[in-house]
Amino acid sequence: xxxxxxxxxxxxxxxxxxxxxxxxxxxxxxxxxxxxxxxxxxxxxxxxxxxxxxxxxxxxxxxxxxxxxxxxxxxxxxxxxxxxxxxxxxxxxxxxxxxxxxxxxxxxxxxxxxxxxxxxxxxxxxxxxxxxxxxxxxxxxxxxxxxxxxxxxxxxxxxxxxxxxxxxxxxxxxxxxxxxxxxxxxxxxxxxxxxxxxxxxxxxxxxxxxxxxxxxxxxxxxxxxxxxxxxxxxxxxxxxxxxxxxxxxxxxxxxxxxxxxxxxxxxxxxxxxxxxxxxxxxxxxxxxxxxxxxxxxxxxxxxxxxxxxxxxxxxxxxx
Amino acid sequence: xxxxxxxxxxxxxxxxxxxxxxxxxxxxxxxxxxxxxxxxxxxxxxxxxxxxxxxxxxxxxxxxxxxxxxxxxxxxxxxxxxxxxxxxxxxxxxxxxxxxxxxxxxxxxxxxxxxxxxxxxxxxxxxxxxxxxxxxxxxxxxxxxxxxxxxxxxxxxxxxxxxxxxxxxxxxxxxxxxxxxxxxx
Numbered sequence: 001x002x003x004x005x006x007x008x009x010x011x012x013x014x015x016x017x018x019x020x021x022x023x024x025x026x027x028x029x030x031x032x033x034x035x036x037x038x039x040x041x042x043x044x045x046x047x048x049x050x051x052x053x054x055x056x057x058x059x060x061x062x063x064x065x066x067x068x069x070x071x072x073x074x075x076x077x078x079x080x081x082x083x084x085x086x087x088x089x090x091x092x093x094x095x096x097x098x099x100x101x102x103x104x105x106x107x108x109x110x111x112x113x114x115x116x117x118x119x120x121x122x123x124x125x126x127x128x129x130x131x132x133x134x135x136x137x138x139x140x141x142x143x144x145x146x147x148x149x150x151x152x153x154x155x156x157x158x159x160x161x162x163x164x165x166x167x168x169x170x171x172x173x174x175x176x177x178x179x180x181x182x183x184x185x186x187x188x189x190x191x192x193x194x195x196x197x198x199x200x201x202x203x204x205x206x207x208x209x210x211x212x213x214x215x216x217x218x219x220x221x222x223x224x225x226x227x228x229x230x231x232x233x234x235x236x237x238x239x240x241x242x243x244x245x246x247x248x249x250x251x252x253x254x255x256x257x258x259x260x261x262x263x264x265x266x267x268x269x270x271x272x273x274x275x276x277x278x279x280x281x282x283x284x285x286x287x288x289x290x291x292x293x294x295x296x297x298x299x300x301x302x303x304x305x306x307x308x309x310x311x312x313x314x315x316x317x318x319x
Numbered sequence: 320x321x322x323x324x325x326x327x328x329x330x331x332x333x334x335x336x337x338x339x340x341x342x343x344x345x346x347x348x349x350x351x352x353x354x355x356x357x358x359x360x361x362x363x364x365x366x367x368x369x370x371x372x373x374x375x376x377x378x379x380x381x382x383x384x385x386x387x388x389x390x391x392x393x394x395x396x397x398x399x400x401x402x403x404x405x406x407x408x409x410x411x412x413x414x415x416x417x418x419x420x421x422x423x424x425x426x427x428x429x430x431x432x433x434x435x436x437x438x439x440x441x442x443x444x445x446x447x448x449x450x451x452x453x454x455x456x457x458x459x460x461x462x463x464x465x466x467x468x469x470x471x472x473x474x475x476x477x478x479x480x481x482x483x484x485x486x487x488x489x490x491x492x493x494x495x496x497x498x499x500x501x502x503x504x
Contacts, residue, residue, distance in 0.1 A: 215457055233354055236450035316443040
């Protein structure tokens, strides 16, 4: 496992030279952003002046040209920064991934497909807007893994009634589990029990879409998660006492909402994020260790799942 | 008059509900015990192969192997009560533990592919048995709660339902780790 010290060395010896080149590119992008901003501001001002008379009657309308200019600005800025974002990922993210483990593959545009997301059964709502990027795949020890950033949304209604809400946004991980099993077991963050105690447990057991609620022995695990499955012995076979502890520790370590499911001898892990992961920040300098450290830690978190859940221990029939 | 009928019907429905939920819980206990039984059988099926492989290498553990073979014969004879099954299983588990420790003294055996595969299969069954025991304890706790807690306890006592025992680690296994002895030597 690579440590922060290793990363600092790597940053100073290898990464910094390339970051300097990228930093010039970033400044260029920022300068272009400024030009676009000034031009659009001028256009907005001219429009406001031209329509001054009609605007005097309804001053609220002044917002309209400003909003239009802001929207146009957004589109242009995205267009300008596109090349830089691609370049940034190709250099920085790829380098950090290969620094952690040389055998991993990285693909900027690819992501965990929607079908896999649905297959995991973690989220009962099917997304109808789905996107993602930054797919990392490969093998860590005996375990095949794959993960990417994913944003799944559900949109309903049309026109004014259109509602959109996020089902999941964050890191979605698939790994080859070390035991064979046939059934389905889903581990979800526990909201009902935390709020209502015993009555909450009753409410959870009424969750008809999920299969049976499985009560496990580890009180700390039970407080944090609710487990649903179609075979309670198999669920316990998967969630051994040690794995329950490992999952609790993983949750503490990440300090995020995490969801797991075990289906078809695979483990699916969804770690919720509010920010966009592995994206460059255009208005911040690249020549700073802090953002690099953040990318590194997010990647380590995903790749660390293999160790955290002990997936490389292969003492059972499955190899 | 109508009110009386309604009250009686409601009370009747409640009793039926409690009665059925108790039966459901009792059946779940039986069901999970059945799974443990099936898994134990799976392990007993693996034993002859394991013993045959190990025998060729092990010289000092002949007696232990003989003992396991006999216990297996007793277990698969099918004339045991549930409690006896559990007890015999505890003894077999302990004896197997002894074998697995002894394996450390035979490097050739440790490298034998056949043995390694059997060891994996044994690990798997052991883990499944432990999962089934945990599941058993969970359903028994659920059942025992129903037998003791109000209002199901009223129905349970008329049905003569008694508390069931959860799986415990046998006294012998507990004594395996004696901290005092460890520090003395």
